Amino acid sequence: MNPTLPLSLFKSAQRNLTGRIRRTPQMDIVLDTGKTVTAKLENLQISGSFKIRGALNTVLSLQSETLAKGLVTASGGNHGLGVATAGAMTGASTTIYLPRNTPALKVAKLKKIATNVIVDGDVWDDANNLALEDARKTGKTYVHPFADESVIAGQGTLSLEILQDNPDIDIMLVAIGGGGLISGVASAAKLIKPGIEIIGVEAVGAPTLKNSLDAGKLVALEKIDTKANTLAPRQSAQVNFDIISKNVDQIVLVSDEEMQASAHWLWQNCGLGLELSAAAAIAALRFGAFTPPKNKKVCAIICGSGPDGH
Template identity: 55%
Template structure:
């Protein structure tokens, strides 16, 4: 478990290495989305590398000793976490190795390489690539960066919650996308610590209801298959630390379809000029579809967690 002081320490630690992203008010054009009094968007799509993942990776990086750093970094990710770790390696001028599933588009590999990372393809899915990354960490003494179950990574992501409530302390409800659960674990811990009555709603794809099913079962479950095309929201299983935090801090999880996320990404692009990937549009999808309901007196914040061109295509 993590506490508010862990997130506050992370905020001080990463301040000079990440962007304090904008919190913009979208109240004048909120009508298709919600009946809330006010609507705010936290634009983590403008974060370094295009997503919130840089926060957790940098917090983990800055918690390592020089002796540990000298061994280099390793993780498995074909998406935003890999870019965050690649950025961390670039910052520290140490090698970062990213294991990718063989299905990862080459453009993602090239983006990782542009940050100086070494890319290795291993396995058909993330779980197999991650197994290879863990083996490399053990055999070569590399520092392994878990994408969602590392307390330092969770604390880094939680700095978003601090920023939101520092800028708009009156917010009543936060909507946060869920992949493995690291983002919502950190954000909900920060939010509930500062404002115990705040409502936190998680959003998962219909085709990857990992935490939704784990909450129903009361334990971490592994999905037999993934059918969503939102790859950054599609782990087959989460971890006990994330489930425990979500059980305590998250009011509900709603499920949205890929088409609802695409429609939300289009809304972000055509109404706000914001280019978001499917995961980045998930919180908006929950509002636009009516699956997350709001009251006329509420002040709502939706987290746009990742950049992409899904609303432009």
């Protein structure tokens, strides 16, 4: 896939999704550092996170005979919920493979929506191998959580919304798991506003893309050591690495403790119920992993809901 995606791809995805998902609000938050940051509240999105954007954009591109064979994917939870919701919206059966580190609440939620939920493998990469094998054997369509053009285009609709509603944003902070969200957000944002700065945020215990950028090539982590399981594949994909190399200005790291404290702070001060990964961008600002210039307007993407701050 070409690491330079056209703006038309993101605008087409936005047309596909309009009226089917929520145009989530943006809210200004004054952090305890004194910095005011605009938060894009994807925790209020249907399915509970931004993942419905890429999943539904992909599923809507499929022919009816392909949909009839069903969908299959592997997920840390949120992408699975996105695919299961997209399947329910289009009448397609869905099989979701989850690693054993998936939170029990997400497993329970998925079992109410998906046709079939299978919990197996230590981390996402293991569950993903099982999903790929299922697709090979059954003819189901495999929906990749991050290394797919239509998924990246769907996630990039976030930038269109953010900059349409708030064109003065100078810097965006984006959590990174496999890299699908930041690939879409960074690509679309730079097409609309070339001078915008994109800061990725990874967990200290899963620096998949930071290690890859530092090495100048895609690398696989030997182990994962974070409770933020949606930020924790051992390896990204070449397409995401290429897009991120071209469009992301910096990647910073935050600890589980910093994400936990920030999720708690956001619950106590803003009434936002988030999972650890959704507090990553705010954690980077609160604990100094990234300090923006005082005159720059910052947007932090709050990527998913959950009970981790309660």
